[in-house]
Amino acid sequence: MEKQMIISIGREYGSGGHEIAERISKKYNLPIYDHNFLDELCQKKNLDKNLLAEFDEAKINKLFSRTVKGLNNSPAYNVANLQFEFLKDLAEEGKSFIVVGRCSEYVLRNYDALFSVFIYSNPKARAERLSKKLHITEKEATNMMYLKDAKRKKYHDAHSPIRWGKPKGYDLCIDSSSLGIDKTLDLLCSYIDIKYC
Amino acid sequence: MLAQVLATVIFLAMFILIVTEIWERHVITLACALLTLILVFGVGMHSLPAIIETVNIHSIFTQGFWITTGESSGHSSGINWETIVFIFGMMVMVEGMAHTGFFRWLCMKIAKLVNYKVSSIFLTFMILSAFLAMFIDSITVILFLAAVTIELSQLLKFNPVPLILAEIFCANLGGSATMCGDPPNIIIGTSFGYSFTDFITNTGIIAGISLIFTIVYFYFVFHKQLEKVGTDVDPSTFPTPESAITNKTKFIFSTIIFLCAIILLVTHAQTGLTVSFIGTVIAIVTLIASGKDAITLIKKVDYKTLLFFIGLFVVVGGLEQTGILEILAGLIGKMSGGNVMLMIAIIIWISAICSAFIDNIPFAATMIPVISSLAATHGIDLSVLSWTLAMGTDIGGSATPIGASANVVGIATAAKSGHIIKWGRYCKIMAPATIIVIFISMITIYLRYF
Secondary structure, three states, rough: OOOOOOOEEOOOOOOOHHHHHHHHHHHHOOOOOOOOOHHHHHHHHOOHHHHHOOOOOOOOHHHHHEEEEEEEEEEEHHHHHHHHHHHHHHHHHHOOEEOOOOOOOOOOOOOOOEEEEEEEHHHHHHHHHHHHHHHOOOOHHHHHHHHHHHHHHHHHHHHOOOOOOOOOHOOOEEEEEHHOOOHHHHHHHHHHHHHHH | OOHHHHHHHHHHHHHHHHOOOOOOHHHHHHHHHHHHHHHHHHHHHOOOOHHHHHHHHHHOHHHOOOOOOOOOOOOOOOHHHHHHHHHHHHHHHHHHHHHOOHHHHHHHHHHHHHHHHHHHHHHHHHHHHHHHOOOOOHHHHHHHHHHHHHHHHHHOOOOOOOHHHHHHHHHHHHHHOOOOHHHHHHHHHHHHOHHHHHHHOOOOHHHHHHHHHHHHHHHHHHHHHOOOOOOOOOHHOOOOOOHOOHHHHHHHHHHHHHHHHHHHHHHHHHEOOOHHHHHHHHHHHHHHHHHHHHHHHHHHOHHHHHHHHHHHHHHHHHHOOOOOHHHHHHHHHHHHOOOHHHHHHHHHHHHHHHHHOOHHHHHHHHHHHHHHHHHHHOOHHHHHHHHHHHHHHHHHHHOOOOOOOHHHHHHHHHOOOOOOOHHHHHHHHHHHHHHHHHHHHHHHHHHHHH
């Protein structure tokens, strides 16, 4: 039986984290969970995907929600927990997979098969990359970057006691602008080979 | 003046902190209570008697705390220990019942009795929700009803959201019918010395009339969704109601204790036993009947809620002792120009609107001295204002997802199984129902008491 591989990739917007995740997925033939996450979850539980997607990686609005006996009625909180349970079920079933974001490095921290990495990059490199990819100006890219990162941070920090991107929460943190996407990928693959082989 | 400013600032800070949920609400009220004792009573008023009166420990050692002779004697100042002791007793009893599987058994039994027909489950669960909430806290009622509703929805393949929404509304409505149904009623009842019978013959009648309209309303809103449900499911494969019972002997005991508690509550005006006496007795009997599980039950009691109440009473006591609430009462009196019917309208609608967004327990605790003052200064029957306040605070909470604890529990239970109820959807269904019932309550109060 093959060794279980769970790879959690946290990423700054524009750092190339998603591209790296896709390339690792291809190389090791592992399913990847990111935006498609809810499709499988909703199909499995016969739920309304559009409704749940509205609250995917969304922040919890404390003013419009309350907690009673440990139960919170915020849609964002509950959608996140549904995803966390789904991830734990996959891990419990012994499946190998890659998950992008979704606080997965914290949710799956108790599984030995987990390798968690946070990919960041300097703001200039990210803005340049986004500008080319999305055909927007660097200023627009920078604004977009800060908004997306703020959203991800809020989502992450609402569910994890360890702050988003803090080295303590991950096995590895890497600056993709230092080596470039290809070399960063090579380095991560080496790590994966050592850990799982 | 300094004491008044301090009391108001502490009270407002407490409300804001409760809404933001930065700390747990019992921590907030206890911290604010401590500030009230030190700053308001100590620094502002230099009054030891005010502290003694607000902490109110001495009341526990009076005969009137346990048994009343003749006219019941209520009080509205400081910590209402009668409420605390009664809620503690009910919590122990409810934990005992839940431990034996009583609530799950009851829900499954009713579903089986109506042959698992979804429209019948919809109707019976609404009535069950209202009935149980008359005697048990609405959080527990919804916790079990919503869980069973979701289980049935998976077996019978229907959307549980309409049922859960209707159950939430009926739980809040049922709670308004009796003295022990909803915390504001317990506080009102113990503060003014009203009995279970007083409530059932006043708010109970209003709730009963409203329940008929509520059932009709929810049927019209949801009947199309319920009719679409298929019936090609074999119920013989469903779990039996008996499978919910964890221990048959303890189950029988807990059912008997529950029935005795109802009898004691219904007759307490005649027997002279106070709700604190009843709460203490049912807690002791439940613990004895639970045997080895007694420690588990004691541990499961929601002490945080009890501490929340204690802190809250002290903070409200600060407002009361400094005369702030009399000023508020004066404002309401001025707004209504001494017109009692207008005063009723103001109290019921303001209570309902405020309870839709903020916790109705602190609101009711704050309003009790206000209506007491209004009744005294304008020569109005205090009981009429009490029923008005009870209906406004109990029903208003249904309008929004954060208005009452039962709403939070119901929505969260549905969401845990993937059935997300957004604010918009919730309010679109529940706000009109709330407005209808508040309107019915106001009209009934006008017709009956004027």
